[in-house]
Amino acid sequence: MCMDDFTELKKGREKWQEKKSKMKDRDFQFMTVSSLPVNEIYTPEDTAGFNHTRDLGFPGEYPYTRGVQPNMYRGRLWTMRQFAGFATAKESNQRYKFLLGKGQTGLSVAFDMPTIMGFDSDHPRALGEVGRVGVAIDSLADMETLFDGIPLDKVSTSMTINAPAAIIWAMYIATGEKQGVPSEKLTGTIQNDILKEYIAQKSWIFPPLPSLRLITDIFAHAARHVPKWNTVSISGYHIREAGSTAVQELAFTLADGFAYVEAAMAAGLNVDDFAPRLSFFFNSHIDFFEEIAKYRAARRIWARRMKEKYGARDQRSWLLRFHTQTAGCSLTAQQPENNIVRTAFEALAAVLGGTQSLHTNSMDEVLALPSEKSVQIALRTQQVIAFETGAANVIDPLAGSYFVEALTNKMEEEAEKVFAEIDRRGGVLAAIDQNYFQQEIADAAYIYQRAIDKKDRIQVGVNEFVDPDEQLDIEILKIEPQIELEQAARVRKLRETRDNIKVNECFDSLRNAARGTENLLPYILDAVRVYATEGEIVQVLREVFGEYKEKPTF
Amino acid sequence: MADRRIRVLVAKPGLDGHDRGARVIARALRDAGMEVIYTGLHQTPEQVVEAAIQEDVDVIGLSVLSGAHMTIFPRIFQLLQENKADDIMLIGGGTMPADDVKALKEGGWVKELFTPGTPLDDISGWIQANVKLD
Numbered sequence: 150m151c152m153d154d155f156t157e158l159k160k161g162r163e164k165w166q167e168k169k170s171k172m173k174d175r176d177f178q179f180m181t182v183s184s185l186p187v188n189e190i191y192t193p194e195d196t197a198g199f200n201h202t203r204d205l206g207f208p209g210e211y212p213y214t215r216g217v218q219p220n221m222y223r224g225r226l227w228t229m230r231q232f233a234g235f236a237t238a239k240e241s242n243q244r245y246k247f248l249l250g251k252g253q254t255g256l257s258v259a260f261d262m263p264t265i266m267g268f269d270s271d272h273p274r275a276l277g278e279v280g281r282v283g284v285a286i287d288s289l290a291d292m293e294t295l296f297d298g299i300p301l302d303k304v305s306t307s308m309t310i311n312a313p314a315a316i317i318w319a320m321y322i323a324t325g326e327k328q329g330v331p332s333e334k335l336t337g338t339i340q341n342d343i344l345k346e347y348i349a350q351k352s353w354i355f356p357p358l359p360s361l362r363l364i365t366d367i368f369a370h371a372a373r374h375v376p377k378w379n380t381v382s383i384s385g386y387h388i389r390e391a392g393s394t395a396v397q398e399l400a401f402t403l404a405d406g407f408a409y410v411e412a413a414m415a416a417g418l419n420v421d422d423f424a425p426r427l428s429f430f431f432n433s434h435i436d437f438f439e440e441i442a443k444y445r446a447a448r449r450i451w452a453r454r455m456k457e458k459y460g461a462r463d464q465r466s467w468l469l470r471f472h473t474q475t476a477g478c479s480l481t482a483q484q485p486e487n488n489i490v491r492t493a494f495e496a497l498a499a500v501l502g503g504t505q506s507l508h509t510n511s512m513d514e515v516l517a518l519p520s521e522k523s524v525q526i527a528l529r530t531q532q533v534i535a536f537e538t539g540a541a542n543v544i545d546p547l548a549g550s551y552f553v554e555a556l557t558n559k560m561e562e563e564a565e566k567v568f569a570e571i572d573r574r575g576g577v578l579a580a581i582d583q584n585y586f587q588q589e590i591a592d593a594a595y596i597y598q599r600a601i602d603k604k605d606r607i608q609v610g611v612n613e614f615v616d617p618d619e620q621l622d623i624e625i626l627k628i629e630p631q632i633e634l635e636q637a638a639r640v641r642k643l644r645e646t647r648d649n650i651k652v653n654e655c656f657d658s659l660r661n662a663a664r665g666t667e668n669l670l671p672y673i674l675d676a677v678r679v680y681a682t683e684g685e686i687v688q689v690l691r692e693v694f695g696e697y698k699e700k701p702t703f
Numbered sequence: 704m705a706d707r708r709i710r711v712l713v714a715k716p717g718l719d720g721h722d723r724g725a726r727v728i729a730r731a732l733r734d735a736g737m738e739v740i741y742t743g744l745h746q747t748p749e750q751v752v753e754a755a756i757q758e759d760v761d762v763i764g765l766s767v768l769s770g771a772h773m774t775i776f777p778r779i780f781q782l783l784q785e786n787k788a789d790d791i792m793l794i795g796g797g798t799m800p801a802d803d804v805k806a807l808k809e810g811g812w813v814k815e816l817f818t819p820g821t822p823l824d825d826i827s828g829w830i831q832a833n834v835k836l837d
Contacts (some may be wrong), residue, residue, distance in 0.1 A: 262718035262769060266745075274747070277774035278718055351720025351744050392723050478723075482798070482819045515819065517770075517800060591726050598727050602822040611820045621801060628770070701743030703713075703729035 158192060178605050182436035183394030184596065185559070191551035199554060204449070208544045212452040214445050214557070215545035216503040217468045222541035227499075228506035229531045230307060230472065234259035234284035235518050236632050238294035241284040245299060247521065251528060255337075257307040257508065258295070259283035260317070267313045267354045267691075269684030271637035279633035282518070283309075287640040288682045292320040293327060302330045306337035307382070307472070307506075312354035314341040315363050315670060316686050319677045322375065326678075338379035338428055338472070341367060344405040344577060348586040350387035351699070354687060357578050359694035363669065364409065365416040368423040370670035379428040381409060382472060388586075389432035390478045392594020395439050398432060399447055399560055400567035401586055406451065407568075408577040410459055420459050424466035433495040433502075434476040440495070441547055442556035444471070444502030450561055473499035474508040480515040484610035484619060488512035493530050500540050501547055507531055516621075518628070584702055591703060640682060647680040655681055656689050663693040709834050710760040714742040714751040716779070717769035724796060724819075725766035728826060732764075735827035748775060752782040755791055761834050765795035765813075772799050776812045792834060796821070 169189075180186045188195070206212055209219030218224060231248055233256075234241045245256050260283040263275035269287045270279045279285050286292055296306075301324065310317045318339050322332050343360040346353045353360070364381065371380045385402035393401065406427065413423050429447070433440050451469035455461040475495035480488040489512050496509045509527040511519030519527070535541055547553045574580040581587075600606040607613045655676040662672045676686055713729040715722055722744055733739045740758050742751060755763050763783075767775055776795060783789045796817040799807075804816045814833070817826050 266718045268718070274718065277771035278769055281770040282719070346720070349720075351722060352718075390723070392727075515798065517798075591730070594723050595727050595730050598731075598823060602824060608820075612822075699743050701741050703726040703733075703739070703741045 155194065155197070158194060162192060162194070181395065181439040182434055182606075183396060183439060183593075184600070185394070185396070185439065187552075187556075191555050193551060195551050195555040196558070199558075204554075204558075205548060211456070211464075211467060213448040213468060215548055217448065217470055217505070221503060221544045222500075222535075223544070226535050226541060227504050227531075228255045228305070229253055229528060229535075230255040230257045230506045230508055231524060231528055232257040232259050232307075232309065232474070232508045233524070234261075235282075236280040236284065236628055237636055238284055238286065238291040240280075240632075242295055242297055242299070244521075245295075248524070248528070249299070249304070251525060252532070253528060255305045255307065255506065256299070258309065260308075260310055261285045262352075264317070264683060265310065265312070265352050267316075267684060267687030269640050269682050270633065271640050272684055275633075275637075277633070279636050281628050285632075285636045286317065286320065286683065287636070288643055288680050289320050289323050289677050290639075290643055290680060292317075292324045296324055296328075300330070301325045301328055302334045307340075308337065309340050311340050311343055311346050311350070311352060312360065313683055313687055314339045315367055315673050316677065316683050318367065318378075319670065319673045320683075322674060323677050332375045334377070335375055336377045338382050339367070340384060340430070341381040342384045342405065342430075344408060344581070345384045345387055345402070347581045347697070347699075348388060348401060348405075349391040349393070349590060350384075353697040353699075355690065355694040356697045357581065359663075359690075360697075361409075361412045362416075365413045365418065366668045366670050368413050368426070369416075369418060369668055371426060372418070372422045376426075378426065379470075380423065380426045382428050382430045383409065384430040386430050386432045386474055388590065389434060389476065391590045392478075392597060393590045394593050395434065395436070395443050396560060396563040396567070397589060397593060399443050399450075400564040402429065402431070403447065403450055403454075403564065404568060404571050404577055407454060407458075410455075414459070420455075420461045421463035421466050424455060424459075424461050425463060425468070428505075429469055429471035431471050431473050431499075431504075432476050433473050433499040433504075435479045435491055435495060437494060437498050438547075438553060438556060440498040441502045442553055442560050444473075444499070444504070445545075445553075445557045446560035446564065447471070448503070449557075450564060470505045472506040472508070473502075473504040475499070475510045477510055477514060480510060480512070481608060481611050482515050484616060485512045485516065485621070487610055488515065489526055489530065492527060493534070496530055497534055497538070497540060500534055501545075503545060584700060588702060643680060644682070651679045652676070652681050652685075655679055656685070659686070659689050660693060663690055707836060709737045709762065709830060709836065710740070710758065711737050711762045711764055711830070712740050712742065712751070712755045712758055712760040713764045713766065714746055714754070715744050715766050716746050716748060716751055716775050717767060717771050718745060719769040720744055721768040722766070724768070725764075728764060728766070728796065728823065731823035732827055732830070735824070735831070737827070737830070748778040748782055751779055752786060752788065755783075756786060756788050760791060761836070762792045762794060762830060765793070765797075767795060767797040767799070770798075772797065772807065773803055776807050777810070780812045794830070796826075 208216040385398040511523035659672040
């Protein structure tokens, strides 16, 4: 716009403001769900200095604000990937076949807590937790059952596993070998994001430095042997669920991403050898426009840093590709059917923000593991968005909205402030050690809860529009205690029947390698191939690496 | 002694890392004038009871989101009895089906359970009304 236009605009705005000042607004705090204040209107004044080529470009072109592919959903829709897993490998295998039969296009494995924390199902620490929040995987035998009848060269599989990611990934590669699928053909993702575990999700095993070594070992192994695999899914999801704001989710996640890039470069890897396989995972919370702005800002920040700061030359290294899950923390136990509506809006925001894959939460996930019916509604929600609403017809349809562009800029500016603060503290690892992230998130979570308690923020069915006579009429999926006993018996039997001489040889080699600097993946693969269990391999590494201890604060 | 502050141990048993609720509650109870000790994550029932006795607390507040509540509350209740520490009041919160909440309360395993959506002041108010300091 030229100066004359701005003068006109200013005059018009002042006139409107005067008219408006005589009217009374509702008694309500106009801010995003992250407590970011928003204006009543946005005009070209809010996007002054906006440069289409520099700030947006075209889809599939630097800085990728508008999306990572030139044709986005006109070429291929996002992958509809519902996170699932419970009980034993056999039950989960059946659920996967059910989902694939309903038109789902990728698998996403949820593991139980003992698997996530590196304990076998018969370990005392696993008591009461086997198969509860995901599937129990103790050894290659369980992994073979999990993917029985599902050809690994035909599906892509995302696995939500972090501290023991190298071991679970090795089991997946070995399952491929058993099916006759070479590792070069495997596609999928391991979450493998340990930094956000220290920050938010809190499922750690080893201290940060050996954990980062395992991650860079995975990067290097994938670059040579599993080239189509996404070696990390740098996750904001859990940071948001733990209570952060949208800006914190954005900034902490990208800061973790930069830390992985720096760690891998420090380990001698060439940035363009691993960066194209980095992927991201964001939350989609209930504040529609804030979320869309967050995704757009994320792509732009990542592209600029990768190109300008880390010197990546391969354009694929500049792309921030991401999975989205709708916000579990936005769902309510009260009137759970309302969660279908919340999830639909959140899913639409993710689509308008250009996500590559999407999980929509089921309405009953706030109460228990989802039933088949509610999982189907959640998947159908995505299909309605994809095929009925028209949202997938036009690429980045909100571009040029004064509000969305101003908010995208604001997200970027605020994120840059957070990056500066992390630098001032000596980097991500130092900031974790200083409890910076943990405290920031706890503060935001507390402010949010207090706002709900004071009704500064309305949650339908919770603090307003409450139904006092509500009777919960939702079928709850229960995990039978018998499952734990059976799974524990299965792993005990496996230890008796396998070749224990070979297993112990593998442990000795792994221990020696862990003490040195070699890539550990070949040693872990050898161990899982002879049916060493996850818990045993973790124990070998724990003896060398030690364990992480948190400093509890609130 | 009657004007001393209520001491609460906020504990997070189980293997999961969902500490948002525990930390928000810990802060709310502190703001309501109580002395709060937070155990941190991944505590075994034995560790929780040991910490409660060592810290000489009036109340244990357990945050359970792992689905293991039917195992954990009875186990901690039992350990408190075995250690002659059952004067410590056991309460809790988290994601639990209504039937389980009912069973745990009726079985006497836990004094009160607070499920998602409970205002923070209701929880601190309940504790202040139900804990008798000697």
